[in-house]
Amino acid sequence: MEAEARYTVVGATVLALLAALVAGVVWLKDIGGRGDFNRYTVYFERQALDGLDVGGEVNLRGIKVGRVEDYALSGARPNRVRVEVRVDKRVPILASTRAVVTRNFVTGIAAIALVNPDPQGKPLGEPPEGERYPVIAEGQSDLDAIAGRVNQVGEQATEALVKLNQLLTADNQRTVMQTVVNLRDLAGGMNQRLVLLDKTLQRAGAAATQVGAAATQVGAAGQRVAAMSEQAGQRLDTTLAQTEQTLRDASAALARASVSIENMERHAGTMAQRLDSTAVQIDDQIGAAVNELRLSMETATRVLERLRDPHTALLGPGPAQLGPGEKLK
Numbered sequence: 001m002e003a004e005a006r007y008t009v010v011g012a013t014v015l016a017l018l019a020a021l022v023a024g025v026v027w028l029k030d031i032g033g034r035g036d037f038n039r040y041t042v043y044f045e046r047q048a049l050d051g052l053d054v055g056g057e058v059n060l061r062g063i064k065v066g067r068v069e070d071y072a073l074s075g076a077r078p079n080r081v082r083v084e085v086r087v088d089k090r091v092p093i094l095a096s097t098r099a100v101v102t103r104n105f106v107t108g109i110a111a112i113a114l115v116n117p118d119p120q121g122k123p124l125g126e127p128p129e130g131e132r133y134p135v136i137a138e139g140q141s142d143l144d145a146i147a148g149r150v151n152q153v154g155e156q157a158t159e160a161l162v163k164l165n166q167l168l169t170a171d172n173q174r175t176v177m178q179t180v181v182n183l184r185d186l187a188g189g190m191n192q193r194l195v196l197l198d199k200t201l202q203r204a205g206a207a208a209t210q211v212g213a214a215a216t217q218v219g220a221a222g223q224r225v226a227a228m229s230e231q232a233g234q235r236l237d238t239t240l241a242q243t244e245q246t247l248r249d250a251s252a253a254l255a256r257a258s259v260s261i262e263n264m265e266r267h268a269g270t271m272a273q274r275l276d277s278t279a280v281q282i283d284d285q286i287g288a289a290v291n292e293l294r295l296s297m298e299t300a301t302r303v304l305e306r307l308r309d310p311h312t313a314l315l316g317p318g319p320a321q322l323g324p325g326e327k328l329k
Helices: 002-036 142-167 170-274 279-308 310-315
Strands: 037-044 057-060 063-073 081-088 098-103 110-115 135-138
Touching (some): 037 098, 057 081, 081 110, 170 279
Parallel strands (some): 057 110, 098 135
Antiparallel strands (some): 037 081, 063 081, 098 110
8 A cells, every 4th residue: 555655646746747847848938939029910801811820920021930829800890800920029010011911822821921111111119009919000912903903804804895795786787887888989989099190190290301391491591691691791890990990081180170270270360460450351351261160170070970970971961960051852
């Protein structure tokens, strides 16, 4: 009896020690896990969670940074699922971080991917009111976006088929066939008009050739006119040169006449001083001579003015250029 009692005590002691050891290991593991990880809550409404289990991976850019701790349906919203995850403390969880469900197409196992979009925001703050842990917002997966676009394409294709069926009714088919026949008739008429257009273009080409020949003739005539104009210009230059020479000669004659008049006036003054007794007769003679000289100078002046104006020299003076007593012939 004493031996059996002794074995019972030893076995109970061993079992108690083993239980204490297991409890200590679990306790140490829990304390270590809590110290190295942060817990967060994610609410999923738009994404399905098939293939997601407790212990599932939480990834950031393909690297495992945590795991799924728990999930359950939200009592406030039946279509919303609350998922609790724990993430390594070294991982930056920002206010702009989004949680997306990813799925392996071969195995069907789902995981949660964390996405930090650019630009980087502030770190995620304290838990909202009524929550135990900070809440990471739900994002939109590329697969959902592709599925949405595929659904849109399908809806647009269905709508296009409906419109195509409405278009291909019996009345529309007859209308389309009539349009094809009209197009065929129009094409035939266009071919005939193209033939006429080719003939018209040929005639236009011949007319253009004739116009080119006429232009050549006009150019030759223009050259002849230019030559005649050049000859007339040369003759006019010669006439102008002669007229200028005549004007120079007339100017010289006027200068000589002016000198003679001055000499005669000086001689007349001298004679007036010497011949006081015959002053009246000499004055009359000198006055007559002076009048004649003045008339000569006026005549020479008019001649000079006529020579300065080639038109007057060639065709005669105008009414405004006539002297006293002169008339147009």
